[in-house]
Amino acid sequence: MEPSETERYDPAAIEAKWQAFWSAEDAFVVPNPDFGSRSTAELQSTYVLEMLPYPSGELHMGHVFNYTLGDVFTHVRRRQGHTVLRPMGYDAFGLNAENAAINEGGHPREITARNIESIRRQMKRMGWAIDWSREVSTAEPEYYRWTQWLFLRFFERGLAYRREAPVKWCPKDQTVLANEQVIDGRCERCGTEVEARNLTQWFFKITDYADQLLDEMDLLESWPERVLTMQRNWIGRSEGARVTFKVEGSDGELPVFTTRPDTLFGATFFVLAPEHPLIGTLTAGSEYEAPVADYVRHTAGRSAVERETKEKDGVFTGRHAVNPVNGEPIPIWVADYVLMEYGTGAIMAVPAHDERDHAFAEKYGLEIRQVVAPAEGGRPADAGAFVAHTDDEVLVDSGEFTGLAAPAGKKAITAWLDERGLGEEAIGYRLRDWLLSRQRYWGCPIPIVHCETCGSVPVPDEQLPVLLPEIDDYLPKGKSPLAAAEGWVATTCPSCGGAARRETDTMDTFVDSSWYFLRYADARNDEAAWDQQVVDYWLPVKQYIGGVEHAVLHLLYARFFTKVLNDIELLGFREPFSRLFTQGMIYRHGAKMSKTKGNVVSPDAAVERYGADVLRLYILYMGPAEQDKEWSDDGIEGTARLVDRIWRLALAVAQRGPVDAPAGGELIRAAHRTIDRVSDDILRRFQFHTPIAALFELVNEIYRVKDDPASAGEVRFATETALSLIQPYAPHVAEELWERLGNSRLWELPWPEANPALVATDTVEIVVQVNGKLRDRLQVPAGTPEEELVERALASERVRAHVDGEPRRTVVVPDRLVNVVV
C-alpha cells in the first residue's frame, strides 16, 4: 500500500507552516477572564510555569528539556479542557551582559536586547505553546519599576534594611554575594574564593520568616523531598537555650546559645569569635592585650576557606567566665572556629561532648569533663568527644541533675536557669538575612535616597521607576559604577527637599526573579504591579518546572516574597508553587555540556538536522525526567525513525481515503491501551519517556498489519490515535498529518479517552510457577476461577515434570499466576 512515490518528510517546511499559523491565530494566547461578567469559579485554570531563562544568547539543551516537558503537560491539560496560562520571559539583568559589555564593548542593554532576540527566535523555532503576549523582561523599566515598588513595600515594613555587617565579597566580580551564592567558600558564578569584608549593605529580613518557611511547607501539594530537605537544612533551625555567663571580676555578661544545656556541667572553657565586640574591653591593659589583638588581626587576614580548613587555633584572654550552674570560673579564649554571625558569637565549650571543642581542648591542654554517659553504665573508654545521640543517655557529675536522662536534663537545667534569670529556651537558625545589594551596574537600582538630615529616604512611588543611568565605564571598582553618574547621584531629598544622594548599589538579580511569576498573570498592567483578583485567579502555580540548583536560592526567595506579599495583603495565598518538579541535567560524554569542554550539542544544530519535533521527542525519551541524562548522538536517530514511520504510515492511510473502523479489533484495542498508558503516565505519574515507548509499540503494531486490506479501518483508527497522542510531543508533524487525513485543528481537540472495555483483554496469560520458578504459561479467559486455574496448572506436562506427588499448597493470583509449592 506504500504510495509509489512517497513525499519526503520535510520538518523545516512543516514546522514553519504551523508556527506561522498558530502565531497568526494567537492559538496559545490566553486572555485574562472578564471578572465582571462571569464567575471565576466556573473556569478551570491551570498555571504551568518553567523557570525563566537567563538570556545568554544561546538556548541550551537544558532549556529545551525544561520547556518541552512543560509544553507536553500544557498541551495535554489544554486538550482536557483546562484554561492554561503558560507564559515566558527573561531574567535579563545580571553580570553576563555586563561582563560582555566590558570585554567586547557595547552597552549591556544592547547586548541583552540582542540576546533576547536570539533566544526568543530559538524558542519560537521549538514550537512551544507559549502565550507570547505576556512576555516579560526583568531589565525593562516597565518591569523593574514594580521591583522597586515592591522593595519599598518591604522597606516600609522594616523588611528591607541597611546595616554594617561582615559580608562575603567576590574579588573577581567586585561585588558582595548572598550566603546562598557562596558554594564551598567560592563565588557561585565564577568560582573565585570569596573574602570577608565589613560593609554597610542592604538586606531583606528573611530570617523573620524562618519558621513560616519551615512550617508552611505543609501547604505544598507536591515538592520533591530533596528540595524540602535542602531548604530545611539551609534554614537550620535548632532548639536549645540561651545561657548567660558573667565575666569574673566585672559586671560584664556573655550570653551564649547552646543546643546542649544538659552538658552545662561539662563546660570547661569559653570561646569568643575574633570579631566579638567585647574582646577589647576584656583584655584592655593586661599582658594579654597585644597577643589577642595580634590573633584577631591575623584572623581577619585569613580567607573564609582557610579559616574553615586549617587546624583550630586560638588564644587565651587572661579572663574567666563564671558557669552559672556551679559558679565555677572557666578561662575565656578567642578562637576563629567560633563565628560571630551565629548565635551570640560566643560559646560555652564542652570538650567531652563536642568534637570541635574536644580538638581545641586537646591542642591547648584544657580540661575535658564528661557529664553524659550511656544509661546502662560504663563510660566509653575512648577519650574522644562522646556526642550523645540517643535518649538512653543520662547525666553524670551534674550536681542535682545527675541521673536524669539527657532530654529531661536539658529541660530541667533550662528551667532552673530560667527561674534564676540566667537563661531561657532559645532557637537558633542557620539562615541569615538575604544580602540584596550589589556593587554592579546592570541591575535594578535601589529606590532610596540618602539625606544628611533624614537618613535613608524612600523614593516616592509616583517617581518610580528610578531609571538606570547611562554611564560609559562599567568596570567594577569595588563600589557601584553608578556612583560615577554624578548628575544622577545628586538629587534632592523627597522628605526635606535638601541636597541628597541616590543609593548607587543595584539589586541582586534574584530579587527580580522572586516575583516574575506574579507579573505574568497581569503582565501589561501599567497601573500596578498586578491586579490582585487576576493574580489570585491564576496562582498559585499549579505546576512549576525547573532545575534543582535553585533549591535554596530562587525557590526559597520566591516563597519568602509570597509570604510577605500575602502579609501585606497584595496576594491571597501563602505559597507560590503548589507542585514543583525538578528536572535532571543533560550531560554528554559524562560531563555537563559546556563550551570549554567542547561537548555542547546546540539545539539549533539538532533542529536543523532533524527538526524541532524529533528533538522534542528525543529529549523527553532519553530517560526519567527527574534524573540526569546522557545525550547520545545515535539515540536521536530512534525518534527520527519513529516520526518518519508515522509520516509514511499516515500518508499511505490518507491516500487510501476514509474507511470505517470496526468496533473492537486487536488494533483498536491496542490503540485504547495506548491511550490509557500515555494518559496515565503523563497525568498521574508525571512521567514523559514511557509514553513515547508506548507510541513506538503502537506504531510497530500498526506496521505489522498495515498492508492487510482487511485491517484498513483499524489501521486508520490506530494511526489517528497515534497522531492524537503524539501531538503534545510533536505538534507540527501531528497537525500536518492530521490535516492530510482530512481532519483539522488537532491541537484543540479533546484529549482522547480510553474505553475501559477495550483496554481490558478477554484472554489472559497465566504464569505457572513451581516453588516460585516459572515452568509454564496458560492462555485462559479473563476471570477464570481459582480452582480451575489450579486444575489446569497441575494438568500441565511441564509442571508435572517438577511436581513429585501431592503439592503442599498452591497460591493463586487471579488472572496472573499460579504457584505450586512442593
Place this chain on the structure above:
RNA sequence: GCCGAAGUGGCGGAACUGGCAGACGCGGCGGACUCAAAAUCCGUUGCCCGCAAGGGCGUGUGGGUUCGAGCCCCACCUUCGGCACCA
C-alpha cells in the same frame, strides 16, 4: 562527618501496589530489496550448558522475611547530589 538519591544486558532505560526481569530505543548479528551502498522492511539479540527438547545462573555485596523479592527488612560496598566550624 551528617543528610538525601541511586546501583538492572554492550549502552539509555522498563517493570506503577511484593507476582513473567530486561518493555521501548540505541548498538550488534542475520535476512529481504539493490549492480552496490544508503535508506527501508522482516527476524534475532542477558549470560552459561545443550544438536535439540530443555536445564542452570542472573537486578552492587552478604544475610533475612515470604509460596514468591529488582521492589520489603538488616548490615556493607560504590557512585552522584546537598550541607558542613551553625555550638
